[in-house]
Structure formats: C-alpha cells, structure tokens
Amino acid sequence: xxxxxxxxxxxxxxxxxxxxxxxxxxxxxxxxxxxxxxxxxxxxxxxxxxxxxxxxxxxxxxxxxxxxxxxxxxxxxxxxxxxxxxxxxxxxxxxxxxxxxxxxxxxxxxxxxxx
Amino acid sequence: xxxxxxxxxxxxxxxxxxxxxxxxxxxxxxxxxxxxxxxxxxxxxxxxxxxxxxxxxxxxxxxxxxxxxxxxxxxxxxxxxxxxxxxxxxxxxxxxxxxxxxxxxxxxxxxxxxx
Numbered sequence: 001x002x003x004x005x006x007x008x009x010x011x012x013x014x015x016x017x018x019x020x021x022x023x024x025x026x027x028x029x030x031x032x033x034x035x036x037x038x039x040x041x042x043x044x045x046x047x048x049x050x051x052x053x054x055x056x057x058x059x060x061x062x063x064x065x066x067x068x069x070x071x072x073x074x075x076x077x078x079x080x081x082x083x084x085x086x087x088x089x090x091x092x093x094x095x096x097x098x099x100x101x102x103x104x105x106x107x108x109x110x111x112x113x114x115x
Numbered sequence: 116x117x118x119x120x121x122x123x124x125x126x127x128x129x130x131x132x133x134x135x136x137x138x139x140x141x142x143x144x145x146x147x148x149x150x151x152x153x154x155x156x157x158x159x160x161x162x163x164x165x166x167x168x169x170x171x172x173x174x175x176x177x178x179x180x181x182x183x184x185x186x187x188x189x190x191x192x193x194x195x196x197x198x199x200x201x202x203x204x205x206x207x208x209x210x211x212x213x214x215x216x217x218x219x220x221x222x223x224x225x226x227x228x229x230x
Binding site for chain 1: 119148150157158160163171206208210216218219220221222223224
C-alpha cells in the first residue's frame with residue numbers, strides 16, 4: 001500500500017536560515033509526490049509536485065523539493081526562511097497503480113520560524 | 116472560479132443530532148474528496164467520487180457517516196447520529212482528470228464541534 005512518512009512533528013528554524021522538511025514515501029509504482037501548506041484556519045494550498053524529469057522541483061513562495069529515488073525521499077527546502085513560512089506542511093503521494101487517483105497525505109510537520 | 120466552497124464554516128451541534136456538510140467543487144473537476152483532520156489522526160481520506168460516483172469509501176469510519184454527490188457541482192457528507200468524537204475539521208477537495216500529476220484543490224473546511 002502506498003504511504004508517506006514525515007518523521008518530524010515540528011521543525012524550528014531561525015529567520016534567514018535554510019530549512020528542510022523531510023518526507024519519505026512508499027509506493028508500488030511510479031511516485032507522484034506533492035507538498036501542501038496549511039495556514040491557521042485555512043484549507044491546504046498546493047506548493048509543488050514531482051511527476052518525472054528533473055529531481056529538483058521548484059514551487060510557490062521560493063520553496064523547492066528534491067526527489068531522491070534511491071532514498072525514497074522528497075524533502076522540502078528553502079534557502080532562506082521567512083517568519084511568514086510558519087505553517088503546517090503536508091507531503092502527499094498519488095499512485096495510479098495501487099489505487100487509482102487516491103491521494104494519501106503524511107501526518108504533517110509544523111514549521112516554526114523565529115525572528 | 117471561486118475555488119472549492121464548503122458550508123458551513125463552523126457547526127456546533129448536540130450529540131445525537133444529524134449534521135450535513137456541503138461542498139461545491141471547482142467547475143469542471145471530476146474528482147471530489149472528503150477528508151477529516153484531527154490532532155490525533157491527522158488528515159484522513161474518508162471517501163472520494165469520480166464523475167459523481169463513489170469510488171472508495173473505505174475511510175468512512177462507520178455507518179453513521181454517509182456521502183452523496185447528486186450532481187457534478189454538489190456533494191454532502193452526513194453524520195447521523197453525531198457523536199463528540201466526530202468533532203474535527205472536514206475538508207472537501209476536487210481535482211481534474213485521472214492523471215496522477217494533477218493536484219487537489221481544497222476548500223477552507225468545516226469545523227464541526229459535537230457537544
């Protein structure tokens with residue numbers, strides 16, 4: 001069965017420093033991976049996705065993610081964190097081969113950026 | 116397009132009462148998903164539809180929960196009778212097509228409190 005894991009419940013970073021939010025996945029076929037962000041009292045917003053091709057994917061708000069097939073990881077990164085990046089981040093996978101079109105989300109990582 | 120629209124935004128009800136949550140997907144989207152978010156369980160997929168037909172309802176917790184999609188622009192999630200443990204934020208999301216590279220778009224959620 002497909003799954004994603006976010007090993008860190010919380011990540012704390014100082015403003016201006018680089019940030020990484022970790023995600024690993026398990027799928028039976030080709031992985032289609034996504035990152036979403038949730039601000040307080042809001043729905044999830046799409047950040048970026050990996051389908052195929054370049055392992056480094058660029059998305060909204062200066063975020064990027066690196067796909068690593070050998071490590072089955074899709075970590076979210078940003079070179080310089082902003083206080084406004086503080087939010088809940090979800091990694092998700094969609095695997096056409098195990099259960100068509102089903103999107104599965106990780107448990108979420110709360111990112112806190114201190115001034 | 117106004118995005119995925121959910122109503123109500125907040126619902127407080129007494130245990131034993133029937134609760135109906137509503138969702139209007141983005142026009143033209145053919146997939147609709149219902150998720151539940153709690154602190155303990157994170158984001159859970161309850162059920163999803165394709166072209167108004169329920170495809171996978173394995174995430175529906177029990178028979179008290181039911182979902183319908185009478186047409187392409189409207190879906191409901193009903194809980195009857197409601198219980199305090201149903202308290203959560205319920206999200207509706209929609210996406211276009213059956214290709215795994217399509218992201219889901221989320222509504223702002225309905226915060227349900229059962230007292």
